[in-house]
Amino acid sequence: KGIYDEALSSFFRNVDTRSGGDGPDIYKGKICSLKARALLIDMEEGVVNEILQGPLRDVFDSKQLITDVSGSGNNWAVGHKLYGSQYRENIVEKLRKAAEHCDCLQCFFIIHSMGGGTGSGLGTFVLNLLEDEFPEVYRFVTSVYPSGEDDVITSPYNTVLAMKELNEHADCVLPIENESLFDIVNKIHQMINSGKLGSTVKQNSLVTSSAGSAKTVQEKPFDAMNNIVANLLLNLTSSARFEGSLNMDLNEISMNLVPFPRLHYLVSSLTPLYTLADVNVPSRRLDQMFSDAFSREHQLIQADPKHSLYLACALLVRGNVQVSDLRRNIERLKPSLHFVSWNQEGWKTGLCSVPPVGHSHSLLSLANNTCVKPTFIELKDRFMKLYKKKAHLHHYLHVDGMEQSCFSEAISSLSDLIEEYNELDATKGGPRTDPSRLKIAV
């Protein structure tokens, strides 16, 4: 068995279970029993039960679960107002417990979807809670946004209601779209099944598989897609967990990528998606990795950053990549990208020495770019289509604590956000007049 080190300690506790049940935490030394620093919340039992019967059952403590039976009916109001008030104390207590086990709590990751009732409603309730109870701890949110063809009719309501909470209470949001994840999964399948001579893909290098899993065909499509998001979070935290020549912590991501408090939606792009087994890595291959990160096929949301405006961009590199490789590629790619006038040369870079499993190097790019605006505009349109007809509104207004103003405030918040992006877009391509400098009397 392995050694419990700082890297593991970021996401896991090491519990002494030798005398049966939960002993004290072991801070250094051999791994005894790893327990995830996590809370699993669902108002239905199916998913959580499956996890508890699966290979990770020992990693999740039953004391870390909050479940109910009837679900939220795809209703944000039920999740946020009803279950929120019902479970508030329980959630706070469990959060405090989990926080106590950490000697330095830096960040919360909230992982949820926007289109339903629990993840969206109760999830954003928890987000609020975190800000109240732990104001100094960063809140990173990974949100799965519904597509236009989503089969949940009320998903635009749920999403917009949740967006208001994200606008006001999240430090950073990483929006994810299933469509993008699906495209990546397909691309990989094509690669595997194309049977090109001499290009066998290393199984454990797939961004869609958890290392060690030998399945070539994923049984459930969401597993592969979810693994992509898991890898996103791994790469995001790699520099905080492992050493490197230029470390990048989570608070640095927030600091550098959020120039104005509400503009904190980041487009993420992961590469490589797989590694070919019998190809060695000349420098040209390395450069290809950087180009890929700026191609739409590697993004986790459908958007077009190259034709929009970059406010900020971060590159997290893992593996045997040095500062000269970074510099060379930034110089090469910069001319084709549009940066806002007050941040023409600003890039945030990190070099982590430890690559992901199955790869010699990898790259995660995070961009604060106005290309998210169309996504938000579409969302607003879908919302308005329903709202104008007052469709399904009664399901929401029936819930205690839910009022019409919740809807008008939410859509107003989204409109304001879109307007902020509009103002920035308006500066794109215009004549650049730098503000005049201070004059000093000599």
Add this chain to the structure above:
Amino acid sequence: MSIVTVQLGQCGNQIGHEVFNAICSDVHGTHGLCSKKENESYCDACKERFFCEEESEVPVARAVLVDMEPKVISQTLSMAARSGYWKYDDRSHFCQKQGSGNNWANGYSVHGPRHKEVIMNLVQKEAEKCDRLGGFFTIMSMAGGTGSGLGAYVTQCLRDAFPTSFILNHVIWPYGTGEIIVQNYNSVLTLSHLYQSSDALLVHENDVIHKICAQLMNIKQISFRDVNQVIAHQLGSVFQPTYTAEGGLHYSRNPLGSFRDPSLYTSWLNPQDAFNVWKTPRAFNKYEKSASLVSNSQFLLKPLDNVVGKAWNMFASKAYIHQYTKFGIEEEDFLDSFTALEQVISSYTIL
């Protein structure tokens, strides 16, 4: 005559380690064309300057390591110990867990006051170990949060605690196309504060060193380690014991004190004193003959003007300011810093 080095942040600690490495390997290296006695004299002076000879094992670097996250210090300490030639004092370091988030305000206004006592205690301990304290040498980058913000605060504390000692700040100028998006803010804040407490600022620009690695040294895949080693070599050669112009047989020149020569830094100067030469017959780090030039000239004018310009441009749009006000640095503080640096720029320009 000893120097206490304060390594601040990831950059400061990574470079500091290379500096001590370079000095140590120089001491153990060939002495070139000078005599054996000459060499002994040189080595003794060098060792006393940077290392403390403890009873047992290897020389211990006269250094305090500070960082707000643990990984770099932990690596630095173990790499030094593994070399077998020297090491750091196990107790002379201080770190926290969270880092400064590239936020100058966090380093200066939060971590500074919070950890002032502990850090200054460590410095005091190192200072007391010296028979004769020549001064302090701090190593930091100005782009990040710890080296820059906490570094500026610590420099102030050093000045308050040791009003007559010499303080030399070694500052790393980041690459023009960022390593950090708010690097220009952090740089402006750092420089304006250091000007108030430091005696001299010794600057290395990443872009310039990078060119040296690429063009002069022909390194294909340049790593930060390569960059740091070049910087360390340059620093080592500047600090090596030499004879002063008056000649003499003793290596007694305080390497930092020579920076005190008014010709060497920010204030205004007589052209006659502008160029000083120091010599030693002893070879440095495998080079039989080498020359180092430290100058105070207008060469930094353009980079400084650049950084201030970019920072001002960003400031005008108010981008990222909320991140600083969150930790107590207000727009007014930014304006003060801009004003201070515009004055420096204008002074250099009219030379």
